[in-house]
Amino acid sequence: xxxxxxERFPESKLYAGRRREVARREPGMRRKILEALEYGPKTVPExxxxxxxxxxxxxxxxxxxxxxxxxxxxxxxxxxxxxxYGIVGRDE
Numbered sequence: 001x002x003x004x005x006x007e008r009f010p011e012s013k014l015y016a017g018r019r020r021e022v023a024r025r026e027p028g029m030r031r032k033i034l035e036a037l038e039y040g041p042k043t044v045p046e047x048x049x050x051x052x053x054x055x056x057x058x059x060x061x062x063x064x065x066x067x068x069x070x071x072x073x074x075x076x077x078x079x080x081x082x083x084x085y086g087i088v089g090r091d092e
Contacts (some may be wrong), residue, residue, distance in 0.1 A: 029061045030070060032088060041074045043082035 036050035048055040062085055065071035069088055076084040
């Protein structure tokens with residue numbers, strides 16, 4: 001059965017490659033996000049500007065940081081409707 005898995009599910013190779021790429025990039029992206037939040041809570045667009053990466057990518061990585069308890073929503077919201085995120089355990 002394992003010999004034919006690539007024949008039956010060719011997309012599994014693609015997903016496996018994506019998972020490896022995400023796992024490889026995760027520590028560096030987390031570090032960039034935490035560095036951007038070092039001096040206080042920021043919105044996703046503010047983090048994107050600080051890191052120089054697109055907002056859509058930063059949103060994805062910030063949600064991963066929220067899921068794994070590195071970053072948390074502060075409860076603040078801007079007039080444009082963006083939530084602010086801060087480093088877990090910091091009261092600023």
